[in-house]
Amino acid sequence: MRIDKHKNDCCGCTLCSEICPKDAIRMKPDVMGFLYPEVDDSRCIDCGLCAKYCAFTPTYKTEKNLPQPIAYGGKHKDPANIAKSQSGAAFVALSDYILSSGGVVYGAGYGEHFRVVHKRATNESGRDEFRGSKYVQSDMTGVYASIREDLDNERIVMFTGTPCQTAAVSSCFARHKLRQNLYLMDIVCHGVPGPYMWEAYLQFLEKKQGEKLTKVNFRDKGYKGWHSHVESFTFAHSHTYTYTYLFYSHINLRYSCANCPYTNLRRTSDVTVADFWGIEKSQAAHLGEDNKGCSLFLLNTPKGVEWFGKIKENLLCQEVRLDECMQPQLMHPAELHKKRDQFEADYAKYGFAYVRRKYGNVGINRIENAIKKILRPVIKKYKR
Ligand SMILES: Cc1cc2nc3c(=O)[nH]c(=O)nc-3n(C[C@H](O)[C@H](O)[C@H](O)COP(=O)(O)OP(=O)(O)OC[C@H]3O[C@@H](n4cnc5c(N)ncnc54)[C@H](O)[C@@H]3O)c2cc1C
Ligand code: SF4
Numbered sequence: 478m479r480i481d482k483h484k485n486d487c488c489g490c491t492l493c494s495e496i497c498p499k500d501a502i503r504m505k506p507d508v509m510g511f512l513y514p515e516v517d518d519s520r521c522i523d524c525g526l527c528a529k530y531c532a533f534t535p536t537y538k539t540e541k542n543l544p545q546p547i548a549y550g551g552k553h554k555d556p557a558n559i560a561k562s563q564s565g566a567a568f569v570a571l572s573d574y575i576l577s578s579g580g581v582v583y584g585a586g587y588g589e590h591f592r593v594v595h596k597r598a599t600n601e602s603g604r605d606e607f608r609g610s611k612y613v614q615s616d617m618t619g620v621y622a623s624i625r626e627d628l629d630n631e632r633i634v635m636f637t638g639t640p641c642q643t644a645a646v647s648s649c650f651a652r653h654k655l656r657q658n659l660y661l662m663d664i665v666c667h668g669v670p671g672p673y674m675w676e677a678y679l680q681f682l683e684k685k686q687g688e689k690l691t692k693v694n695f696r697d698k699g700y701k702g703w704h705s706h707v708e709s710f711t712f713a714h715s716h717t718y719t720y721t722y723l724f725y726s727h728i729n730l731r732y733s734c735a736n737c738p739y740t741n742l743r744r745t746s747d748v749t750v751a752d753f754w755g756i757e758k759s760q761a762a763h764l765g766e767d768n769k770g771c772s773l774f775l776l777n778t779p780k781g782v783e784w785f786g787k788i789k790e791n792l793l794c795q796e797v798r799l800d801e802c803m804q805p806q807l808m809h810p811a812e813l814h815k816k817r818d819q820f821e822a823d824y825a826k827y828g829f830a831y832v833r834r835k836y837g838n839v840g841i842n843r844i845e846n847a848i849k850k851i852l853r854p855v856i857k858k859y860k861r
């Protein structure tokens with residue numbers, strides 16, 4: 478039986494299209510830029526491989542997992558690393574071990590004009606592009622073939638991504654003879670906004686500023702610390718800040734995010750990392766006091782425990798109980814905004830400027846203006 482999914486049941490991981498032996502599946506973007514598979518009946522031989530490998534199902538496999546994860550609050554010992562990462566630089570500590578073992582690292586980086594795509598890195602500078610949360614769905618096209626080549630060449634491989642992407646990678650290589658060389662790290666995830674909105678938003682900012690963007694940061698800790706949600710955008714000749722209501726209101730999340738089977742402790746990776754929200758009420762409270770960022774580590778498999786053991790000396794960390802670190806996205810999927818359907822219909826019909834005015838006016842205009850006021854001296858300084 479070939480794949481036949483409703484929008485709620487497909488996370489866009491692209492695995493089915495890569496696994497199809499007849500090249501019968503194309504990933505097609507919808508109006509928001511989310512990818513969905515489309516089967517060409519004239520090529521399909523009904524082999525059933527696409528449906529068999531698809532991991533976006535409540536029965537996804539976790540047979541290698543411990544009975545329950547072991548949880549740690551932890552952050553990198555080097556403050557410079559914490560400053561450059563989203564939370565406590567858990568990803569850097571874990572990937573440093575892989576790189577120093579001669580391995581390769583896959584993560585979410587940038588394509589042309591800040592399009593968010595999954596990429597491969599073999600050294601620190603390549604890996605560093607993956608640092609920082611990008612609140613847009615990243616494109617996984619080509620990643621499975623590249624990982625296969627690395628595993629076939631006996632390389633150690635680390636894959637990092639959302640739980641649905643990690644589940645797909647795990648499913649793809651479950652039977653690979655060198656599966657033990659594949660290290661999986663997922664993030665706790667509340668959902669992903671669509672790529673076309675992101676693209677339109679950047680075009681809007683560039684037009685408004687009259688300059689090309691040179692750098693983006695979806696959650697700039699340098700401004701108000703780890704707890705804040707302030708985006709920063711660096712332009713060719715100036716630096717400015719803004720805040721986007723649209724990206725945090727769940728109004729443009731992928732439909733499958735509200736039906737996500739992975740928002741629990743049955744993780745699809747060896748190690749899960751997250752922002753340790755609620756750290757102040759846990760035994761690890763002392764690690765979060767500086768508001769610079771602290772990670773939550775969930776060690777899900779014996780391999781994850783061993784991996785963590787290799788990097789522990791680079792961390793300040795404290796074991797915590799699971800009930801001390803539960804956050805909503807470890808318990809249930811995000812709820813879509815009640816105007817999600819209307820938002821998409823309006824976007825399709827009238828475009829970004831219209832939905833920004835209609836749905837983003839409270840968030841964007843007021844906060845943007847307020848922040849601009851505060852930052853006017855900073856902006857002036859950069860313009861000089
Ligand atoms: C869309 C999204 C939703 C998230 N939701 C939550 C949440 O609800 N609760 C929570 O505690 N944490 C959430 N996080 C994770 C959190 O923000 C941090 O990314 C995570 O704790 C890692 O921090 P770090 O300092 O170890 O990593 P960093 O050094 O900052 O590295 C970032 C890591 O995240 C990966 N990544 C970045 N953007 C994407 C993307 N678009 N798709 C796939 N992988 C990506 C990179 O490959 C890299 O491994 C979310 C992240 C993203 C991208
Ligand atoms: S979840 Fe992935 S494998 Fe399943 S149908 Fe969607 S794109 Fe294909």
Ligand code: SF4
Nearest residue numbers: 479497521524525527
């Ligand atoms: S059933 Fe087989 S041939 Fe048909 S689309 Fe799926 S993987 Fe391809």
Ligand code: SF4
Nearest residue numbers: 640641666668734737
């Ligand atoms: S919420 Fe679930 S479906 Fe959505 S991106 Fe995250 S892991 Fe994937």
